[in-house]
Amino acid sequence: MGTGGAKAVVETRDLRKSFGTNEILKGIDFQVLPGEVVSVIGASGSGKSTFLRCVNLLEWPSSGEILYHGRDVLERGYDINRFRTHLGMVFQQFNLFNNLNVLDNCVIGQVRALGEAKAEARERAMGYLAKVGMDPYIDAKPRQLSGGQKQRVAIARALSMEPEALLFDEPTSALDPEMVGEVLAVMGGLAESGLTMVIVTHEMAFARDVSGRVAFMDGGVIAEEGSAAQVFANPNKERTKEFLARFHAG
Amino acid sequence: MTATIMALGAQAAETRLGSPRRTAMVAAGAPGGRTFFDWIVLIVQDYGSWLLKGVGVTMFLALTGTIIGVVLGLGVGVVRTIPSDRPSARLPKRIALKVASAVLAVYVEVFRGTPMMVQAMVVYYGLGMAFQINLNVVTAGLLVVSINTGAYMAEIVRGGIESVDPGQTEAAKAVGMGHWATMRGIILPQAIRNILPATGNEFVINIKDTSVLMVIGTSELFFQGKTIDGILYQTFPVYLLVAAIYLVLTFSTTRLLRLLERHLDGPESFTLATSSTVPESILLPGGDNYGHRGR
Numbered sequence: 001m002g003t004g005g006a007k008a009v010v011e012t013r014d015l016r017k018s019f020g021t022n023e024i025l026k027g028i029d030f031q032v033l034p035g036e037v038v039s040v041i042g043a044s045g046s047g048k049s050t051f052l053r054c055v056n057l058l059e060w061p062s063s064g065e066i067l068y069h070g071r072d073v074l075e076r077g078y079d080i081n082r083f084r085t086h087l088g089m090v091f092q093q094f095n096l097f098n099n100l101n102v103l104d105n106c107v108i109g110q111v112r113a114l115g116e117a118k119a120e121a122r123e124r125a126m127g128y129l130a131k132v133g134m135d136p137y138i139d140a141k142p143r144q145l146s147g148g149q150k151q152r153v154a155i156a157r158a159l160s161m162e163p164e165a166l167l168f169d170e171p172t173s174a175l176d177p178e179m180v181g182e183v184l185a186v187m188g189g190l191a192e193s194g195l196t197m198v199i200v201t202h203e204m205a206f207a208r209d210v211s212g213r214v215a216f217m218d219g220g221v222i223a224e225e226g227s228a229a230q231v232f233a234n235p236n237k238e239r240t241k242e243f244l245a246r247f248h249a250g
Numbered sequence: 251m252t253a254t255i256m257a258l259g260a261q262a263a264e265t266r267l268g269s270p271r272r273t274a275m276v277a278a279g280a281p282g283g284r285t286f287f288d289w290i291v292l293i294v295q296d297y298g299s300w301l302l303k304g305v306g307v308t309m310f311l312a313l314t315g316t317i318i319g320v321v322l323g324l325g326v327g328v329v330r331t332i333p334s335d336r337p338s339a340r341l342p343k344r345i346a347l348k349v350a351s352a353v354l355a356v357y358v359e360v361f362r363g364t365p366m367m368v369q370a371m372v373v374y375y376g377l378g379m380a381f382q383i384n385l386n387v388v389t390a391g392l393l394v395v396s397i398n399t400g401a402y403m404a405e406i407v408r409g410g411i412e413s414v415d416p417g418q419t420e421a422a423k424a425v426g427m428g429h430w431a432t433m434r435g436i437i438l439p440q441a442i443r444n445i446l447p448a449t450g451n452e453f454v455i456n457i458k459d460t461s462v463l464m465v466i467g468t469s470e471l472f473f474q475g476k477t478i479d480g481i482l483y484q485t486f487p488v489y490l491l492v493a494a495i496y497l498v499l500t501f502s503t504t505r506l507l508r509l510l511e512r513h514l515d516g517p518e519s520f521t522l523a524t525s526s527t528v529p530e531s532i533l534l535p536g537g538d539n540y541g542h543r544g545r
Contacts, residue, residue, distance in 0.1 A: 095415075
């Protein structure tokens with residue numbers, strides 16, 4: 001903890017978030033180094049998703065710091081939109097732009113947020129759509145796709161921005177069981193390719209096999225953090241053991 | 251024949267000053283022994299161009315007024331949905347937003363809460379007498395219809411924007427798009443599709459409601475009918491014809507709008523760029539998909 005300092009892509013310090021009087025995040029210290037794949041696991045309501053949504057400011061933290069390469073993005077006047085282009089986000093509910101076809105979903109951010117030329121943006125988008133196996137579907141509208149296909153397009157959309165890190169907010173939780181595999185397969189490939197990823201997930205086997213580091217959240221704090229092998233095989237904390245017992249039993 | 255009728259009309263117009271209306275109608279109808287259908291044919295033949303001009307003015311006012319109103323409503327609706335809660339937003343910006351929002355709320359309440367007929371009188375005579383701004387009756391009518399429609403559309407647009415899934419805004423924010431880019435590229439296209447039926451409804455209402463502009467003498471369809479009736483004293487056939495014309499206008503408008511909606515929804519199917527299976531390459535080697543079957 002803290003040893004990486006400014007080397008971290010993103011780091012949070014004593015991050016807190018309350019909704020009304022209900023404190024969801026109770027001081028999160030967390031960092032992601034370049035090329036790292038970190039899984040955030042924990043029971044529903046432990047604050048995992050809120051934490052992830054705070055990192056790219058979809059939720060505004062109540063207090064604390066979010067450092068991007070050592071600079072606090074919560075400072076007044078910091079270009080938040082610019083910051084967000086460096087962090088891709090994949091949502092549980094996909095959130096593809098319903099009015100645009102598959103290709104334009106991957107183009108609009110590049111053009112409107114990065115100021116890329118349309119032709120280049122298209123080419124880049126095609127490359128990433130091919131990577132997730134969705135290039136045949138460029139003319140389809142989101143409503144014409146299955147859940148797994150939508151999520152693969154959403155991943156391509158995030159990749160098209162060529163971000164420094166990708167945040168995944170329970171990317172397979174809204175999928176039918178037979179579609180989870182295709183999405184995890186794509187994510188596994190990305191992890192192998194060296195992309196920096198933070199993954200909030202309930203897919204324990206996936207977290208164990210793909211991530212370098214695992215953070216276990218409980219009651220609004222990171223209760224335990226360590227290498228995937230250590231946390232899954234020899235958890236230090238009692239709460240972690242309890243939480244993982246169900247997974248190990250299954 | 252036309253000459254006779256013109257004479258009759260002139261005669262009728264004269265008698266109108268002195269005698270009760272009923273007598274005049276009988277007087278005008280009796281000599282030729284005309285039937286109801288004779289009158290319809292006569293009105294169409296001799297005053298058809300008057301009615302057509304009325305149709306033109308009515309449709310111009312309704313269409314232009316609705317379009318300007320929609321633009322106004324979009325502007326007001328967008329401003330009223332700007333998020334002002336982000337703590338990093340500067341104070342002057344937040345104050346400006348609050349003030350703008352209050353002013354627009356007053357606009358919406360005033361124009362939704364008063365009759366268009368009264369607004370027409372205030373705008374036409376009020377501007378003329380108080381500020382020596384003398385608009386012609388069509389311009390004044392257009393102004394009234396536009397700002398009136400704008401007030402209604404503002405609320406419809408706000409509802410349309412709020413009905414778009416918040417996930418769409420979040421996804422746009424997450425790729426770094428600002429408020430305006432998000433509105434223009436993502437939210438408004440969806441909101442506009444959502445409010446299209448309500449907008450069509452406003453258009454149809456405007457076709458009918460421009461009739462109140464006759465109080466300031468705008469020569470729309472109802473005013474033209476009233477003028478023809480003033481000449482012929484054939485209230486029933488004249489207004490029945492006017493009603494039929496209104497019905498044709500509103501009915502064909504509704505049909506056209508339905509077609510437009512269907513066009514905007516796009517085709518139900520799409521064509522695959524190439525053959526359509528999930529390539530083997532995206533499945534993990536060894537077929538391990540974490541207990542989940544691949545497709």
